[in-house]
Amino acid sequence: MHAIAEGLFTEETPPRLVGGRHRQTGRIVFPCPAGSDYEPYPLRRQGTLWSFTIQRYRPKSPPYAGSDSFEPWPVAYVELPDETIVESRLANVAFDAITIGMPLELIQIPFERSGAEPVLVHAFQPISQPSGQPTGVSA
Amino acid sequence: MSDVCIVGIGIHPFGRTDGVSGLDQGVFAVRQALADAGVDWPSLQFAYGGSDAAGNPDTMVESLGLSGMQFINVRNGCATGGSALFSAQMAIKSGEFDIGMAVGFDKHPRGAFNAMPAEYNLPDWYGEAGYMITTQFFAAKAMRYMHEYGITSTSLGRVAHKAFRNAVHAPHAWRREEVPLDVIMDAPLVSDPFTKYMFCSPGEGGVALILASEKKARELGKPLIRLKAATMRTRPPGSFEVFAPSIDVVRGGSATRIASADAFAQAGIGPQDIAVAQLQDTEAGAEIMHMAENGFCKDGEQEAWLAEGRTEIGGTLPVNTDGGCLACGEPIGASGLRQVYENVVQLRGDGGGRQVPNDPKTAYTHVYGAPGVSAVTILER
Numbered sequence: 001m002h003a004i005a006e007g008l009f010t011e012e013t014p015p016r017l018v019g020g021r022h023r024q025t026g027r028i029v030f031p032c033p034a035g036s037d038y039e040p041y042p043l044r045r046q047g048t049l050w051s052f053t054i055q056r057y058r059p060k061s062p063p064y065a066g067s068d069s070f071e072p073w074p075v076a077y078v079e080l081p082d083e084t085i086v087e088s089r090l091a092n093v094a095f096d097a098i099t100i101g102m103p104l105e106l107i108q109i110p111f112e113r114s115g116a117e118p119v120l121v122h123a124f125q126p127i128s129q130p131s132g133q134p135t136g137v138s139a
Numbered sequence: 140m141s142d143v144c145i146v147g148i149g150i151h152p153f154g155r156t157d158g159v160s161g162l163d164q165g166v167f168a169v170r171q172a173l174a175d176a177g178v179d180w181p182s183l184q185f186a187y188g189g190s191d192a193a194g195n196p197d198t199m200v201e202s203l204g205l206s207g208m209q210f211i212n213v214r215n216g217c218a219t220g221g222s223a224l225f226s227a228q229m230a231i232k233s234g235e236f237d238i239g240m241a242v243g244f245d246k247h248p249r250g251a252f253n254a255m256p257a258e259y260n261l262p263d264w265y266g267e268a269g270y271m272i273t274t275q276f277f278a279a280k281a282m283r284y285m286h287e288y289g290i291t292s293t294s295l296g297r298v299a300h301k302a303f304r305n306a307v308h309a310p311h312a313w314r315r316e317e318v319p320l321d322v323i324m325d326a327p328l329v330s331d332p333f334t335k336y337m338f339c340s341p342g343e344g345g346v347a348l349i350l351a352s353e354k355k356a357r358e359l360g361k362p363l364i365r366l367k368a369a370t371m372r373t374r375p376p377g378s379f380e381v382f383a384p385s386i387d388v389v390r391g392g393s394a395t396r397i398a399s400a401d402a403f404a405q406a407g408i409g410p411q412d413i414a415v416a417q418l419q420d421t422e423a424g425a426e427i428m429h430m431a432e433n434g435f436c437k438d439g440e441q442e443a444w445l446a447e448g449r450t451e452i453g454g455t456l457p458v459n460t461d462g463g464c465l466a467c468g469e470p471i472g473a474s475g476l477r478q479v480y481e482n483v484v485q486l487r488g489d490g491g492g493r494q495v496p497n498d499p500k501t502a503y504t505h506v507y508g509a510p511g512v513s514a515v516t517i518l519e520r
Contacts, residue, residue: 004264004267004268005262005263005264008264019385027387029384029385030384030385031262031384031385050283051279051280051282051283051286052279052282052331053274053275053278053279053282053330053331053332054328054330054331055269055272055275055330056327056328056329056330056331057251057329059251059253059269059271059272060250060251060253061253062253062255062266063253063254063255063256063263063265063266063267063271064266064267064268064269064271065266065267065268066267066268066269073269075269075270075275075279076279077279077283077386079388080388081388082388083388084385084386084387084388085385085386085387085388086384086385087270087383087384087385089268095331100282100283100286111268113267121264121268
């Protein structure tokens with residue numbers, strides 16, 4: 001299964017997200033912007049939950065490319081210390097167990113698409129979870 | 140430079156008006172504003188018209204009369220109305236014109252906005268994976284704010300409860316029935332922490348404001364409602380905005396804080412001098428956060444303000460006296476101008492059941508939107 005976009009993850013195992021580091025100011029953002037102002041900058045895999053919500057309705061298509069069946073999923077901002085705060089899905093955590101400040105780590109999860117093969121997207125899961133089980137969102 | 144005065148106001152009721160285009164809702168508002176000002180269409184020297192999704196505003200000359208007037212279209216996201224008003228103000232302040240108009244209208248399909256990533260310089264995957272959604276941002280921003288400053292869900296409920304209660308008395312509002320607080324709180328969640336009553340909906344509507352130089356306003360014999368400040372600003376470093384795949388660890392200010400501070404500086408007054416405020420309430424959390432971002436209270440004080448009813452019609456600072464976006468919906472091009480319309484109504488004392496008591500003399504409006512824009516006005520009578 002390939003990633004939803006090229007250049008989103010590093011090639012290593014386990015992969016990291018590829019952010020961008022501004023060549024003059026050092027500001028780190030995600031994803032790495034096109035053009036020459038930013039250089040690719042692999043982001044750390046672990047961070048803490050900065051904020052979140054639950055996406056409880058199916059987003060409009062386009063642009064949403066997910067399958068027609070819909071299950072709510074958590075959307076989070078995850079603080080990667082000294083780098084940036086990235087927007088990401090959460091996985092392998094019950095909605096009522098999500099708390100601001102909880103330690104998280106990056107994983108890849110399959111994203112079921114409407115009329116197309118599934119692709120890998122980034123997500124964070126609680127660090128206490130055993131890793132290597134990218135089973136998607138559990139509620 | 141002379142003051143700029145608002146001498147005529149018109150509004151097409153917000154909500155859903157099947158069979159009437161957004162443009163025609165704008166035309167409706169213009170005719171009402173002309174009648175209110177006591178002037179005819181050909182006497183207007185210029186117009187700035189805003190619409191996000193309902194066509195080119197200047198085509199309304201077809202309906203209103205081919206007077207040959209200058210008519211400039213404005214499209215600036217959620218600050219569209221504010222940008223039209225700012226431009227109209229400058230056209231008069233500069234001395235170029237004596238009387239003109241700012242008009243805004245829109246007609247959005249049902250459901251949340253479906254913005255496309257490329258319009259915001261974002262990669263396609265961001266939209267495909269389900270991030271291109273305004274409600275996610277509003278919810279995540281409020282969730283963080285509540286965590287940092289001890290704001291409870293009950294306060295969110297109180298904001299929505301107030302909106303629908305105020306709208307009962309606003310003929311132009313969309314949702315005009317009171318909804319009990321427990322019904323608001325117990326309703327299905329849309330994006331946590333917000334239930335379905337705590338989000339505004341994209342909608343329809345039109346608003347027109349006729350502006351004139353002070354000299355012209357005196358000739359028309361209208362009460363002098365002065366536009367003391369109109370500002371529009373973009374975001375500073377470290378802000379947290381709609382459609383943000385990442386935000387900076389070092390937190391900064393916001394477009395709202397800049398627009399607000401500049402407006403107060405222009406008007407030469409402070410937040411404590413404002414008698415009534417219309418603050419962007421795309422959801423209940425936005426009104427709460429914007430109370431602080433606009434300088435009316437400190438972060439966290441909103442919990443006590445709402446519990447004590449300070450933002451009610453009879454409170455120390457009535458907020459969103461016509462029910463705001465929560466009760467009126469958000470037709471983007473018209474929404475910011477609706478706030479100014481409502482403030483003119485309040486300053487004239489024409490608010491009926493929603494009139495702010497004790498003869499208000501100052502009024503404040505604020506809009507916020509993607510990708511980090513804000514517009515503020517201050518009116519004085």
